[in-house]
Amino acid sequence: MRILHILDHSLPLHSGYTFRTRAILKAQVARGWDIAGVTGPRHPGNADLSRETIDGLDFFRTVPPRKGPPVIGELLEIAAFAHRIAEVARDFRPDILHAHSPVLNALAALRARAVTGVPLLYEIRAFWEDAAVGNGTGREGSARYRLTRMAETHAVRRADAVAVICQGLKDDLVARGIAPDHIMLSPNGVDLNVFGDPLPPDPALVRDHGLEGADTIGFIGSFYDYEGLDDLIAAMPALVARRPAAKLILVGGGPMEAALRAQAAASPVAERIAFIGRVPHDQVDRWYSVIDVLAYPRKHMRLTDLVTPLKPIEAMAQRRLVAASDVGGHRELIRDGDTGSLFAPDDPPAIAAALAALFEDRSGWEARRTRARRFVEAERNWSSNISRYAPVYQRLITATALEPSWSRSPPAKA
Structure with a gap:
């Protein structure tokens, strides 16, 4: 053919x-x-x-x-x-x-x-x-x-x-x-032959970015307005209040980068927010290895209700925990409390509460990672x-x- x-x-x-x-x-x-x-x-x-x-x-x-x-x-x-x-x-x-x-x-x-x-x-x-x-x-x-x-x-x-x-x-x-x-x-x-074997935590990244003992939250992707990264940054003060070891890692770039950097710099927890910039695609799995929870706080609009993103699937393939806004595109990928967590969109306090709850109870993390990985293997x-x-x-x-x-x-x- x-x-x-x-x-x-x-x-x-x-x-x-x-x-x-x-x-x-x-x-x-x-x-x-x-x-x-x-x-x-x-x-x-x-x-x-x-x-x-x-x-x-x-x-x-x-x-x-x-x-x-x-x-x-x-x-x-x-x-x-x-x-x-x-x-x-x-x-x-x-x-x-x-x-x-x-x-x-x-x-x-x-x-x-x-x-x-x-x-x-x-x-x-x-x-x-x-x-x-x-x-x-x-x-x-x-x-x-x-x-x-x-x-x-x-x-x-x-x-x-x-x-x-x-x-x-x-x-x-x-x-x-x-x-x-x-x-x-x-x-x-995802192509599990290329992107399917999670790496152990990268010691150089942990050392160079001060991640020893941190509760790491991350986003890897493009910085568009609809991704809701401003809400994630706005959630950080409340999250740090409950989890002082919390650290946000933003990997990528895009149209909203300058505005997001300015917002982060003005945050009372600016030192807990790190912008990494764009990285080569063959280096992305190194960053997945040092992030505990991948967060996807997409805003509620037609685009996000109708379209499923790729990045949460990559994260689940890498056996990372996933927390995402409760919009239609995410609901097609994530079963709340089973393969990931869903929180109210456009709501920084809800983001902070959902992320804090995950870090406060790690007992089910490994089972959730396994269920998410199996979902990717079977359906994605x-x-x-x-x-x-x-x-x-x-x-x-x-x-x-x-x-x-x-x-x-x-x-x-x-």
Whole structure:
């Protein structure tokens, strides 16, 4: 089977998006499938390269079109990307076009499908309009928000099949009138062959950051507003009052970093809050090794209610305790009191109370870590999750073969 993945960006960039992509592509290669990716005009460095092989994976690049005003600029990007997808497809000759959000990729893939006849699976990791609200670049209910939502619904209706990463996204699409059997679930997961063996506490990190005897709380990821890290910092004075050895470790960076550093510096427990900065991906497990509890205080909004994050799954794979806000995306991953702890969102006192309670009773820690790890092994392991695509791919290939109007040979020119 030959699959062409249609992507916003890819390796060598490091992000949750590229790590999920890498996991999917690597798992499909392991099944013996032929895989390639084509990235859109927004991938950095497109103008300099037409093709790259990174970590054994082939990626074709798209030259960005000329700039345009809002809407016109996006239409130019869609046209350029559609042309490039069709161009790559003529050489690679895929059986499936597998487009990944955002919706611009799906719209470009729909155009490419029209000229190649190759069936299209569109995979949604988050709705673009809600991601923009969460990132602070959009406003819910605005004209742009409504237009993007309409484009998303249009793409979902036109695609031959749709994949989503969690039940929340599926429920939202069904509420828009999309047939449930048109949508498959492809949940976030981890590659346990790469990220599955927890390290013992790293003595150098413990020594260099004064973690001997500390109750360590941590966050590893991107510093976006919706992650609620301001609430976590605001919870620290109350937590330190109950647990004087508490120390917060923030690993990563992002748009909110400057504001969070300023907030932490003004905190009465500033010395108990440490910013580590970004670390190479192959060093992340060292930081997991020295953190007792990973905290995910996401704010309550559509994005966090609908979308499951990847980081709590990584933490559970590393046998770390997880405490998270009680929003829909977390409830799909964490069973409160069983595989993790849930606390009220947007509520620093609730965060402090939940974290203090964990440190005050460690008797069930090992059993909880084991249950969480088993959940990841059974339900969030890429080596098994990847099998969900096979029947959908095969159904689309069979339907294409039976439908004369979808003949793939020879493909038309873009």
